[in-house]
Amino acid sequence: MPNRTPHRTPYFTAENLHRANADDALAERLKVQAFGQTLSIFAPKVDFLRADSLWRLHHIYQPALATQTLAAEGVALDIGAGFGVFALPFALAYPGWRVFCFEPDLIAFHVLQRNIQELALTQITALPFAIGPEKAYAPQDSVAMRMALEKLAAGEGDAVDGLSSLLPLATFSKSKINIGYLEYGRNVAAEFDQVQVPTLPAAMLDTLNPNLLKLIAPKVEAEIISNLSTSRIDHVIGESWGHISSACIQPPAAGQRQTWMPRAGQPKLALRRWAVSDGRQSRLDVIVDLSDENGDFSGLSALLSDPSDDIKILAIGPESAATQDFVHADPRISFYTAPHQGQSAAWNFGRLQSTATHLAFVDGQTLPDKSFFSRLFDLARQTGAEVVQGPYHLNGVERSPETNPTQIPHFEFADTTYQRLNAAALMKDPPAIWRRVYRRDFLDNRAIWFSPDLGPLAHFAFQTLSLKHLPDVPELSGAKLIHHGSPQDDAYFTLDAFKMLLERAKVEGWHDLSALSQSFVAQANRTIAHMRPQEGRQFIQSAAKFTAALNNLATKSVQAI
Amino acid sequence: MAKISCITTTHNEGPLLLNAVRSVLGQSFRDFEYLIVDDGSSADTLEILSQLDDPRLSVIFQSHGGLSAARNTGIARAKGDYICFLDADDLRPNWSFAAISKMIDATHPDLLLCPGMLCDWRGQIDDFYDAPIFANIAQILPQGISLRQHELHQRICMMAQQIQPQSANKVVRRSFLLAAGLRFPEPYFFEDIFFHTLAIAKAESIAILNAPAFTYFQRYQRQQITQTATDLRFDIIAVARLTLDAFALLPDFNDAAYRTVVLASCLKVIDWSEACLAYALRPEFREHTQKMLSEVNPRFKDIRPNHILDPAFQAALDNYSRSDWAKV
Numbered sequence: 001m002p003n004r005t006p007h008r009t010p011y012f013t014a015e016n017l018h019r020a021n022a023d024d025a026l027a028e029r030l031k032v033q034a035f036g037q038t039l040s041i042f043a044p045k046v047d048f049l050r051a052d053s054l055w056r057l058h059h060i061y062q063p064a065l066a067t068q069t070l071a072a073e074g075v076a077l078d079i080g081a082g083f084g085v086f087a088l089p090f091a092l093a094y095p096g097w098r099v100f101c102f103e104p105d106l107i108a109f110h111v112l113q114r115n116i117q118e119l120a121l122t123q124i125t126a127l128p129f130a131i132g133p134e135k136a137y138a139p140q141d142s143v144a145m146r147m148a149l150e151k152l153a154a155g156e157g158d159a160v161d162g163l164s165s166l167l168p169l170a171t172f173s174k175s176k177i178n179i180g181y182l183e184y185g186r187n188v189a190a191e192f193d194q195v196q197v198p199t200l201p202a203a204m205l206d207t208l209n210p211n212l213l214k215l216i217a218p219k220v221e222a223e224i225i226s227n228l229s230t231s232r233i234d235h236v237i238g239e240s241w242g243h244i245s246s247a248c249i250q251p252p253a254a255g256q257r258q259t260w261m262p263r264a265g266q267p268k269l270a271l272r273r274w275a276v277s278d279g280r281q282s283r284l285d286v287i288v289d290l291s292d293e294n295g296d297f298s299g300l301s302a303l304l305s306d307p308s309d310d311i312k313i314l315a316i317g318p319e320s321a322a323t324q325d326f327v328h329a330d331p332r333i334s335f336y337t338a339p340h341q342g343q344s345a346a347w348n349f350g351r352l353q354s355t356a357t358h359l360a361f362v363d364g365q366t367l368p369d370k371s372f373f374s375r376l377f378d379l380a381r382q383t384g385a386e387v388v389q390g391p392y393h394l395n396g397v398e399r400s401p402e403t404n405p406t407q408i409p410h411f412e413f414a415d416t417t418y419q420r421l422n423a424a425a426l427m428k429d430p431p432a433i434w435r436r437v438y439r440r441d442f443l444d445n446r447a448i449w450f451s452p453d454l455g456p457l458a459h460f461a462f463q464t465l466s467l468k469h470l471p472d473v474p475e476l477s478g479a480k481l482i483h484h485g486s487p488q489d490d491a492y493f494t495l496d497a498f499k500m501l502l503e504r505a506k507v508e509g510w511h512d513l514s515a516l517s518q519s520f521v522a523q524a525n526r527t528i529a530h531m532r533p534q535e536g537r538q539f540i541q542s543a544a545k546f547t548a549a550l551n552n553l554a555t556k557s558v559q560a561i
Numbered sequence: 562m563a564k565i566s567c568i569t570t571t572h573n574e575g576p577l578l579l580n581a582v583r584s585v586l587g588q589s590f591r592d593f594e595y596l597i598v599d600d601g602s603s604a605d606t607l608e609i610l611s612q613l614d615d616p617r618l619s620v621i622f623q624s625h626g627g628l629s630a631a632r633n634t635g636i637a638r639a640k641g642d643y644i645c646f647l648d649a650d651d652l653r654p655n656w657s658f659a660a661i662s663k664m665i666d667a668t669h670p671d672l673l674l675c676p677g678m679l680c681d682w683r684g685q686i687d688d689f690y691d692a693p694i695f696a697n698i699a700q701i702l703p704q705g706i707s708l709r710q711h712e713l714h715q716r717i718c719m720m721a722q723q724i725q726p727q728s729a730n731k732v733v734r735r736s737f738l739l740a741a742g743l744r745f746p747e748p749y750f751f752e753d754i755f756f757h758t759l760a761i762a763k764a765e766s767i768a769i770l771n772a773p774a775f776t777y778f779q780r781y782q783r784q785q786i787t788q789t790a791t792d793l794r795f796d797i798i799a800v801a802r803l804t805l806d807a808f809a810l811l812p813d814f815n816d817a818a819y820r821t822v823v824l825a826s827c828l829k830v831i832d833w834s835e836a837c838l839a840y841a842l843r844p845e846f847r848e849h850t851q852k853m854l855s856e857v858n859p860r861f862k863d864i865r866p867n868h869i870l871d872p873a874f875q876a877a878l879d880n881y882s883r884s885d886w887a888k889v
Contacts, residue, residue, distance in 0.1 A: 036660030036772040063686040066654040066678040066776045069580070069587045093589065093656045260686060272684045275580060278782045384683030386781075441781035442682075506840045509790040553840055 027111045030054075032085060034062045035093035041115045043083050044107055049180040053085040056239060059267075061086050061214065064237040064260035067274070071234070072096045075153075075209055079131050079224065080216030080238075082180065083111040084124075087214075091121045098123050100152070100208055104130040104172070104197045105180060125152060127160060132170045132184055132199040133223040141166050145200070149207040163200075170199040183218035183241065202227035214238055215261065222248065229253045239264050240271065243414045246381035247310060249273050250282050266411050268420075269382050283310050284358040284377040284437060287350030289343045290317025292364060297326045299364040304330055308374035314353055316346040344450035344458040351449075354440065361450075362434040369479040376437045376476060379418060383474045386442040387423075387466055391480045392435040398480075399432070416478035423470035424515035428522040431459035435481045436473075438466065456488035457497040460523055464501055468510060489527040491539045497523070498546040506553065513554040520547050563617075564665070565593040565658055566641030566735070570631035571610070572600040574649040577782060578609055581649050586615050590658035593617060598635045601625030628786075629745035629752045632728070636744065643673070644735050646728035650778055650785075653729075654678075657774040661732050664770050668706040671737040671764035674721055675730050675774035682779045689777060691724045694871070698769050706768045715813065718761050719822045719869045726757035726826065729775035733760060750786055751797040754830050755804045758823055762811050792842055794834040795849060801827040802853045809858040817865040821878070824861050825870055829877040854886040862887055 030043035030050055034057050043050050073096035078087045081101035091099050101124060103109045109128045116124050145166050151159035173187035174195050186194055202224045210231055215221055215238030222244040225236065229248070236249060236259040249257040249271060262270040273282075286303055303313055312332050317323055319337040327335035338349050347361045358380055360373060372390055380388045392399055410417035443449075448465045450458045467473065498520055505513060524543040528536050567585050571578055585595050595618045599610055610620050623634055636644060643665060647653055657675075664673055677689040698720050699705070707717040724730065733743065741763040745752045761767065779785070786793070804827055813819045835846050854861075864882055867875075881887060 033771060035654075036656030036663070038771070062773065063678055063688075066773050067652065067680050067686055067778075069584045069652065070655050071587070072589070093659070095589075268683075268685065270685075274684065278576065384685065386682070439781065445781040445784065507790065509836070509838045509840060509843075511836060 027083075027114070032057070032089055034058070034086075034089040035065065037089040037092045039089060039092065039119070041084060041088055042111050042118075043085075044111055044180075046179045048178055049082070049108075052178070052180070053082050056216070057085050057089075060239055060260065060262060061090075061237055065235075067260065068235055068258045069275075070094060070097075070212070074098070074211035074234075076100070076212040076214060077205060077208060077210045078102065078214045080182075081108075081112060081126070082216075083108045084115045087112075087124055088115055088119060088121065090214075091124050092119070095123070097212070098153075099125070100210075101126045102129055102131055102200070104128060104199075105182060108180060125160075127152075127163070127200075128198070129164070129167060130170065130172060130182070130184070130197045130199045131202050131205065131217055131224055132220055133227075134168045134170050134199050134201045135203070142204075145204050146207050149204060153208050164198060167198040167200055169196040171195070172197045181218070184220040206231045211235065211255065212237075215240075218242075218264075221261075225249070231255065233257055235259075236261060236271070236273075243412075244271050245414075246271060246273075246378050247308075250310065263382075263412075269411065269413065270384075271382060272384060273381075278441065279355075280357045280440065281355055282358075282381070283312060283356040284308075284360060284373060284380075285350075285354040285356035286311060286313050286360045286362060286373060287347055287354065288313055288315045288317075288366075289346040289350075289361075289363040290315050290323065291340050291343065291346060295322050296364060297322075299362065299366050300326065300333070302367045302370075303362075303373070304332065305370045306368070306372070306374050308371075308377070310377060311373055312356065314350045316350045342452050342455070344452040344454070347450050348452075351440070351443075357440055359438050359440050359443070360434070360436065361438075363485075365484040366434045367482040367484075369481065372479040372481050373437065375414065375416075375479050379413060379474055379476050380437045380439070382413075385472075385474050386439045386470055387436055388474045388476065389432075389436045390476045390478075392432055393480060393482045394432075395484055395486070396482075399430075410477070413476065416476065418474050418476045420472040421475050423467040423473050424512070426473055427464055427467045427515050427519035430526060431463040432483070433459050433462060434483055442466075442469075451497075451500065454497050454500065455490060455493040457490065457493035457523075460494075461497045461500060464516065464519055465504065468516065489523070489530050491527055491531060491535065494523060494527040495539070495542050495546070498543065502546055502549055502553075505550065513550050517547055517550045517554070520550065563592055563594040563641040564643065564662060565590075565732070566596060566635075566639035566644045567593055567647055567653075567658075568596045568598065568632060568635030568639065568644065569647050569649050570598045570600050570628055570635065571602055571606055571649045572625065572628070572631075573602045573606050574783065575605050576609065577650045577780070578606060580652050580778075581647055582613060582618075584652040584654070585647060586618065587655055588653065588658040589655050590662050591617075592662070593658055594619065594639070594641055596621060596635045596638055598623065598631040598638075600628065600631040627748045627750065629747045629749055632745045632752075633747060636738065639735060642735060643732050644738060645732040647775065648729060648777075650780055650783065651729055652776045652778070654773060654776065656772065660770060660772040661774060664705065664768055665732070668704075668766070668768040669734075670706060670766040670768035671734045672760050672766070673732040673768045673770060674724060675732065675770040676772075677730055677775040677777055678773045680776055680778045682781060686776075688773075689725065689730075691730075694720055694724050695769065699771065702769055705771060706766060709765045714767075715816060715819055716869065717767060718813070719819055719867075721761045721767060722758065722819075722822050722826050723869075723871050723874055724757075726753040726830070727777070728753055728756065729777065731757070731760060737764065746800055746803050749796040749800050750793055751800050751830065751834065754797075754827060755800050755807070758804050758826070759807055762808060762813050762819075762823075788837075790837055790839045794838050794842075795846060797830055797834045798846070798849050798853050801831055802857060805857040805861060809860075814858070814860070817863055818867050818869070820861060820863070821865050821867050822870060822874070824864070825867075825874040825878040828881050829874050832877040832880060851884065851886050854881065854884075 027042040076099045078101045081103040148159045148163040173192035175181040212235040218241035221240045233255040259273040315335045327333045408419045598621045676695040679689045746755045
């Protein structure tokens with residue numbers, strides 16, 4: 001439990017301040033270039049701190065702001081401001097912005113103050129506090145804290161002293177190795193010392209009416225963002241040390257919430273959001289083909305068990321009383337009657353009705369775990385990947401990819417892990433459309449549809465077309481999906497699918513046809529497994545012709561001019 | 562007269578255009594004019610354009626004549642001391658013009674080259690492809706400016722030639738541009754290598770900015786010209802021909818190393834274009850390329866080993882060095 005102290009905290013003893021000033025004398029100049037500004041600032045003589053701060057400036061903050069357009073005026077909160085490597089060039093480049101810096105490390109704070117003073121940046125207010133989820137403070141202190149913050153927002157700098165005496169103390173863990181790293185809570189690893197830090201409750205930050213949030217607050221990022229859900233925040237940048245659900249930067253949270261916040265140590269995983277320009281809503285529409293439901297709505301029930309508000313269900317099927325009763329019982333389902341022209345037509349029709357950024361395609365035989373799709377959707381948002389997938393069981397048997405992914409590293413994601421599987425290798429696996437979430441704009445851009453003319457092989461063609469363009473597919477561990485149904489690898493449709501894909505490869509000038517060639521071989525083998533031997537011979541000859549045509553194309557493409 | 566003229570051409574970008582417009586009108590430096598040349602867009606883009614209202618903004622409408630023609634229209638209308646370009650689906654960071662202006666004041670260059678950022682298909686943000694070349698040039702040019710009389714100028718030009726030949730990375734002094742007769746080659750696409758090569762080769766002074774000044778987006782929301790597999794890519798052969806012919810008239814053509822870099826940069830774009838083409842079009846593309854190469858100044862065949870060449874440029878050069886063209 002956090003302590004609360006009614007008076008000046010031990011953090012501000014004369015001894016501490018004296019030590020901080022002495023350490024401050026150890027600071028030396030550092031050249032900083034960012035946001036079009038070049039400046040020489042004081043920085044503590046700690047190599048790690050300097051390198052770490054500059055790395056973040058050049059690999060996170062500047063790139064993030066290079067993709068966003070800020071208003072001429074606003075309020076920025078710089079949480080974990082350090083010695084000012086972000087705030088100082090930012091304030092020079094954006095003179096219409098007010099900046100509140102929060103930095104609990106005394107040495108960094110004093111260097112920051114010295115820099116602000118030297119550069120005469122009157123729009124920056126530096127506060128020697130941490131931000132935390134603290135809730136254990138007296139109600140009257142809450143009012144007093146808000147009043148002090150309002151004074152600060154109004155430009156009354158002396159409100160800092162009044163504020164510091166009100167703040168509760170919270171336990172943070174300070175790294176003895178990575179100097180300057182401070183995380184919320186008690187980390188018992190030997191690397192850390194526990195310290196008590198005056199901490200402003202995150203719930204108070206909205207008083208400052210922020211429009212930009214720059215966040216370096218290990219292990220407390222999600223708490224801070226969620227506490228600011230009503231503030232009109234247009235920009236969120238920083239780095240995170242724990243999972244933050246992508247939902248917290250989506251409506252109904254106020255402001256545009258353009259976000260770039262990579263996960264520490266995992267630069268390809270990031271809380272990310274851009275200014276929306278194609279009119280689609282950031283949502284997952286699961287398109288369900290109900291043509292064979294026969295009164296069994298277990299698939300729909302499984303989908304509805306997912307508590308996420310970001311998932312809607314578009315059910316396509318015949319009009320029946322039972323169906324009508326079921327689908328009208330839940331507002332998350334939109335039901336469309338469509339003439340029964342096969343699963344491909346139903347899924348294409350559903351896609352045309354959707355206004356969502358992401359799509360999944362399932363049928364009545366698909367039984368996802370409770371949070372299967374909401375987790376996949378979160379992973380899709382945080383990787384930006386065109387396709388993400390989860391594990392599945394087919395007819396009660398756990399399916400693992402034919403390619404062996406055991407050597408591929410696992411990365412932390414929420415309470416589980418994910419891997420980046422090679423997309424070309426996945427092309428050889430049996431198609432399993434229903435365990436994936438797709439980006440709609442990707443499918444549209446690459447003209448990838450389910451081809452009704454290919455019957456059951458539309459799955460194979462769709463999988464091949466979508467994976468062909470990708471470097472990798474993130475696969476989530478944990479929650480799984482169960483699918484019932486038997487593969488229908490018809491010889492006639494297989495050859496038709498090969499023909500279509502070969503034609504696309506020719507017309508679109510696909511590079512590296514070896515993966516496509518291997519996927520042809522794998523599919524041909526699956527098809528042969530369902531055939532009688534005498535039929536198989538003729539099929540093999542025909543399939544071989546297509547594979548040879550592909551190889552011929554590939555050979556031509558690498559010929560020297 | 563404004564200090565900077567920024568030109569954006571539009572052709573059916575729709576709402577995506579607003580990102581570029583907001584980024585330009587949101588610049589912290591305000592002494593600029595913004596020219597949007599609409600190249601025959603359909604109704605939804607025209608509707609968006611009709612709603613834009615800013616005293617610094619002028620919208621010019623023309624029937625569809627292609628990207629080069631639209632940019633040339635913008636150049637003809639520009640009144641600023643310096644001219645820059647921004648594609649309708651890209652963006653300029655708020656600090657872009659301020660940093661550019663500061664560098665102009667410090668160096669007064671004919672040509673200012675700017676590094677950029679890349680936001681890829683998945684939204685990953687990184688330095689633009691040519692960041693290592695900018696870093697190498699910055700090491701040689703601590704003051705950020707190279708003058709023709711400087712002994713390293715030609716070396717700088719050869720390095721700059723290998724920067725991505727795209728329009729957003731250039732800020733050109735208007736008086737220089739007019740005097741040098743710089744234009745985009747109508748009616749072609751893949752036009753940038755022409756403008757890029759001649760701007761670098763003709764400039765008396767080249768400055769290098771030390772801040773990212775544009776962000777290039779790879780987007781699925783619209784088809785980008787760089788994705789096409791159609792015969793539109795044959796345009797690069799014509800543009801390469803124009804580029805090599807124009808360069809052959811310049812004094813720098815006599816420098817074998819520089820000549821080799823210019824040829825390699827054209828061949829690199831040609832190589833990439835061929836690799837993206839529909840397979841049926843490739844033989845014809847090769848045939849046209851060979852024919853084009855056989856018609857340019859034969860001194861281009863005098864290829865010299867060049868340690869300045871990036872491996873990707875060298876690979877393109879090697880590819881064609883083995884061809885019939887080089888042997889004749």
